[in-house]
Amino acid sequence: MAKCAICGKGVRVGMRVSHSHVRTKRTWTPNLQPVRTVINGKPVRMKVCTRCLKAGKVKRAL
Template sequence: MARKCDVCGKGVITGYKYSHSHIRTKRKWKPNLQRVRIVVGGSPRRILVCTRCLRSGKVKRAI
């Protein structure tokens, strides 16, 4: 399962962590994904959605 939002496509971003002495090491920033039930085509489904999409109302949650 890919760590990617099914609505907007936000995924893992890579970059460098800099120490005080400027030694660089690779690191990752992961999106805050939540497993939610939404209505797709009249039936509920579980998908991964980032919290920004949830907060902005881009998905309709199933109750």
Template sequence: MAQKCDLCGKGPQFGNNISHAHNTTRRRWNVNLQPVKAKTVGGSKRMRVCTSCIKTGKVVKG
């Protein structure tokens, strides 16, 4: 299952781990997704939504 918010489409970000010897390896920061039962036009639907969408009120729990 993709690490992507169903509302805003926010996905993981990529960067580097940098060791003390300055060796770099790729790493990723995943989105904080929560399963939420949200109200939609056709009723309620189970969605995976990021916490920033929940906090700003983009999703209405139902």
């Protein structure tokens, strides 16, 4: 699965627990958005999580 290019946030794994307490594996995926950013003066496409976008850790290309 994909990871955030800024913070490295990726897929988390845990258990889904039913009412009868039957446990099965499940995953939580981060909210990644494809973004055009400026790196070394050039626009580059990367996948960034929404927390990094909201925090302003990414300079977007226009």
